[in-house]
Amino acid sequence: MASSDASSSEPAQLRLDDFLPYRLSFTSNLVSDTVAGTYIALFDLRIPEWRLIAVVAEEEGGITQQGIGARTRMDKVTVSRAAIALVERGLMARMPHKGDKRSHHLVLTEAGRELYAAVAPKALELERRIFARFDPEELAAFTRMLRRIDAAILDGV
Amino acid sequence: MASSDASSSEPAQLRLDDFLPYRLSFTSNLVSDTVAGTYIALFDLRIPEWRLIAVVAEEEGGITQQGIGARTRMDKVTVSRAAIALVERGLMARMPHKGDKRSHHLVLTEAGRELYAAVAPKALELERRIFARFDPEELAAFTRMLRRIDAAILDGV
DNA sequence: GCATGATGGTAGCATTTGACACCATCTCCG
DNA sequence: CGGAGATGGTGTCAAATGCTACCATCATGC
Numbered sequence: 001m002a003s004s005d006a007s008s009s010e011p012a013q014l015r016l017d018d019f020l021p022y023r024l025s026f027t028s029n030l031v032s033d034t035v036a037g038t039y040i041a042l043f044d045l046r047i048p049e050w051r052l053i054a055v056v057a058e059e060e061g062g063i064t065q066q067g068i069g070a071r072t073r074m075d076k077v078t079v080s081r082a083a084i085a086l087v088e089r090g091l092m093a094r095m096p097h098k099g100d101k102r103s104h105h106l107v108l109t110e111a112g113r114e115l116y117a118a119v120a121p122k123a124l125e126l127e128r129r130i131f132a133r134f135d136p137e138e139l140a141a142f143t144r145m146l147r148r149i150d151a152a153i154l155d156g157v
Numbered sequence: 158m159a160s161s162d163a164s165s166s167e168p169a170q171l172r173l174d175d176f177l178p179y180r181l182s183f184t185s186n187l188v189s190d191t192v193a194g195t196y197i198a199l200f201d202l203r204i205p206e207w208r209l210i211a212v213v214a215e216e217e218g219g220i221t222q223q224g225i226g227a228r229t230r231m232d233k234v235t236v237s238r239a240a241i242a243l244v245e246r247g248l249m250a251r252m253p254h255k256g257d258k259r260s261h262h263l264v265l266t267e268a269g270r271e272l273y274a275a276v277a278p279k280a281l282e283l284e285r286r287i288f289a290r291f292d293p294e295e296l297a298a299f300t301r302m303l304r305r306i307d308a309a310i311l312d313g314v
Numbered sequence: 315g316c317a318t319g320a321t322g323g324t325a326g327c328a329t330t331t332g333a334c335a336c337c338a339t340c341t342c343c344g
Numbered sequence: 345c346g347g348a349g350a351t352g353g354t355g356t357c358a359a360a361t362g363c364t365a366c367c368a369t370c371a372t373g374c
Contacts, residue, residue: 014277016211028185054173102322120171146184259352
């Protein structure tokens with residue numbers, strides 16, 4: 001029962017190295033550091049800012065800060081700060097939100113679109129470089145798994 | 158060439174939602190938040206402290222702070238702070254490192270071992286709860302993939 | 315229309331995290 | 345031996361992140 005049988009399917013003993021929350025955080029940090037060190041720094045964007053740019057670029061009709069928060073699960077404060085910074089830099093603009101004066105539609109300015117056009121390919125290229133050694137099948141399965149884990153947690157564990 | 162052919166194997170267009178560094182960070186944060194909210198808080202441990210406890214518990218002969226940093230890739234400052242906190246709480250002790258007076262072997266005190274014995278099962282149980290809906294095969298593949306990504310990056314991308 | 319509570323967004327504060335400089339000790343080499 | 349540089353660890357400061365309180369506007373009920 002309390003044997004150290006190595007063939008049992010579940011580890012009865014905690015080993016940090018095999019502890020999934022730890023592994024996940026470990027790898028995520030490794031990847032994030034790699035990403036943060038490259039194109040982000042190059043364009044003087046912090047991660048939240050980069051995410052805003054990407055999300056706003058994808059949403060043709062404009063999107064509110066709350067919408068961004070919902071999509072990315074970033075704190076609304078984080079979103080707010082990133083939005084302010086981007087507007088100040090002239091990369092993003094706030095269009096009046098008809099019907100609600102508290103809110104705005106965020107859209108990229110011309111400069112913002114240019115930046116996005118410059119950064120996006122670099123992001124993709126970096127992604128390809130990091131994951132070059134894996135085949136598409138594996139990566140697809142991996143991504144699917146990530147999404148399922150999200151779902152599991154959001155369902156309420 | 159620059160067509161928008163949807164059947165190509167690689168996405169030529171960036172979509173944040175499919176961008177792996179983003180997905181990874183997203184899921185990792187979700188899991189971390191879940192973890193941080195439970196047994197960690199219960200025992201008044203922060204994540205780095207919890208990791209130190211686990212690592213030291215696993216290394217029977219004691220381990221130095223630098224060793225911990227190497228294993229977990231935590232910053233040496235983070236390790237230092239966690240170590241100080243744990244020693245102050247009487248959970249960990251520093252044994253002289255024969256041959257190098259700058260360093261110490263970290264070992265758990267009796268209280269530390271007791272805490273570990275109390276926390277570890279809860280950690281495993283939480284892990285099981287989060288990942289209950291997946292079968293062992295999938296999880297093993299997933300973990301393997303995480304390790305291979307680590308290797309890819311540490312190899313120098 | 316006008317209190318009352320909810321919501322989008324911001325400001326200020328506390329906490330966490332890492333970068334950098336520093337001290338003590340160790341190692342190496344003349 | 346005894347400098348010169350490397351390494352283990354800590355103190356200090358700046359940047360990042362999140363919480364709470366708050367302001368403006370909205371929606372609802374009287």
